[in-house]
Amino acid sequence: MEHRRERCIGCGYCIQSCPFHVPLVSPAQHTMRKCSFCIQRIDHGKKPACVAKCPSGALTYYPPGDATDSLTAYGMTERLHMVYKLSRKPAEYQLPDPVPRNTMTGGQIWKWLGGLIPGALVLAWLWKKACSREDES
Amino acid sequence: MTEMTWAMPVVLDLFFAGLASGAFCLAVLACRREGSGFAGVARAAALLAPASVGFGLSMLILDLRYKTRFWYTMTVWNGDSPMSLGVWLLTLFSSIAALYAMFWIPADIRLKIPVIGGWSIWSRQRVRDVLGTAGVPVALLVSIYTGVLLSATSVPLWRNPVLPALFCFSGLATGFAAGLLSALVFSPGMRQAISDGPVRWIRGAYRVLLPAYLLAAVAFVAWLFVPGMGREPLICLISGSSGLIWWLGAVCMGIVFPMVLSFARTETFFSRPYAILGSLLAGGFLMRLLLVYMGQM
Numbered sequence: 001m002e003h004r005r006e007r008c009i010g011c012g013y014c015i016q017s018c019p020f021h022v023p024l025v026s027p028a029q030h031t032m033r034k035c036s037f038c039i040q041r042i043d044h045g046k047k048p049a050c051v052a053k054c055p056s057g058a059l060t061y062y063p064p065g066d067a068t069d070s071l072t073a074y075g076m077t078e079r080l081h082m083v084y085k086l087s088r089k090p091a092e093y094q095l096p097d098p099v100p101r102n103t104m105t106g107g108q109i110w111k112w113l114g115g116l117i118p119g120a121l122v123l124a125w126l127w128k129k130a131c132s133r134e135d136e137s
Numbered sequence: 138m139t140e141m142t143w144a145m146p147v148v149l150d151l152f153f154a155g156l157a158s159g160a161f162c163l164a165v166l167a168c169r170r171e172g173s174g175f176a177g178v179a180r181a182a183a184l185l186a187p188a189s190v191g192f193g194l195s196m197l198i199l200d201l202r203y204k205t206r207f208w209y210t211m212t213v214w215n216g217d218s219p220m221s222l223g224v225w226l227l228t229l230f231s232s233i234a235a236l237y238a239m240f241w242i243p244a245d246i247r248l249k250i251p252v253i254g255g256w257s258i259w260s261r262q263r264v265r266d267v268l269g270t271a272g273v274p275v276a277l278l279v280s281i282y283t284g285v286l287l288s289a290t291s292v293p294l295w296r297n298p299v300l301p302a303l304f305c306f307s308g309l310a311t312g313f314a315a316g317l318l319s320a321l322v323f324s325p326g327m328r329q330a331i332s333d334g335p336v337r338w339i340r341g342a343y344r345v346l347l348p349a350y351l352l353a354a355v356a357f358v359a360w361l362f363v364p365g366m367g368r369e370p371l372i373c374l375i376s377g378s379s380g381l382i383w384w385l386g387a388v389c390m391g392i393v394f395p396m397v398l399s400f401a402r403t404e405t406f407f408s409r410p411y412a413i414l415g416s417l418l419a420g421g422f423l424m425r426l427l428l429v430y431m432g433q434m
Binding site: 007008010011012013017019025112119123126 | 200210306341342345
């Protein structure tokens with residue numbers, strides 16, 4: 001992922017949309033700030049900078065396709081951009097459980113229809129009522 | 138837990154965009170009825186719609202951290218983003234509402250508008266009616282967009298499929314109230330004609346619209362009881378001081394009170410229109426205020 005800061009309008013919609021609460025507003029830049037997962041380092045076969053510099057071994061980088069170990073792979077089957085390897089339940093890491101699936105487009109159509117169908121029915125009734133020549137009692 | 142990213146400007150945008158769509162629909166519907174009272178309501182509602190959506194849009198821009206970059210959103214079409222779809226819908230609706238209002242501006246004032254004010258097209262009722270009819274579906278989509286915008290996020294309280302219908306009915310109900318109130322306030326000479334026709338007609342309209350609005354509000358809360366939705370959104374909405382605002386302010390004041398009076402056999406709806414319509418508007422505003430803030434707590 002690439003963040004073009006000069007294109008960011010600072011609306012905050014990305015913050016409200018991310019189920020993992022990853023994007024934040026930069027207090028200095030007033031734009032969204034998000035980890036790019038060091039894509040430029042990974043492309044050159046290196047680990048992300050945070051993993052490379054971690055002094056306690058808390059962060060481990062598993063390249064794509066790496067065999068799963070004893071840890072639970074969170075987000076593997078849902079094809080998340082970043083897969084988490086967890087030793088405890090997702091809730092203990094404040095991660096949503098179950099993993100949110102990438103069904104935004106399909107889900108949104110139902111949300112639009114969920115407003116459109118009842119709204120159009122009521123408006124159609126009002127339209128018919130407005131065209132009626134009968135006086136209200 | 139998310140930080141408080143959206144505040145009062147977003148509440149105002151959601152409220153006034155919904156109100157504008159309701160006012161526009163009222164103008165087009167009132168236009169189909171005969172009588173000076175209906176013409177007065179149609180004129181007031183038609184003039185209110187672009188002013189209201191313009192105010193809502195300005196609040197949306199005010200909320201941006203880079204306000205001068207707002208036009209970037211008009212260089213992108215992203216069908217997956219309700220924010221992007223909403224920008225295009227609001228642009229289309231505000232253009233239609235502004236053009237429709239031009240037909241309703243009194244001729245002596247309209248002629249003072251440079252260049253376009255003298256065009257003869259503004260006197261053609263057929264063009265006005267076609268534009269109004271074409272604008273109704275767009276207005277409906279704008280009122281739904283305000284709900285989809287919140288509903289498509291990851292915020293537990295907002296991620297509710299009933300929210301688009303709830304905001305749609307709220308937008309229509311508050312728009313009708315604001316349009317009628319504007320006509321009563323700004324056309325003092327027509328008060329009797331407005332009370333005889335449009336107030337009676339809107340009372341009949343509320344007998345369908347407000348039960349649908351109440352049903353949506355109940356379904357919205359019921360959805361929070363669905364297993365797997367989490368207890369947090371339910372608790373933060375229906376308990377404590379926020380619960381008081383929701384039940385007394387948004388539901389009782391904004392829906393139940395005007396609905397009961399619209400069904401009552403007494404003449405209270407006609408003798409106290411300001412109190413009833415004001416209550417409906419205040420309730421609609423409180424609903425958006427509470428949902429926007431509580432979702433981010």
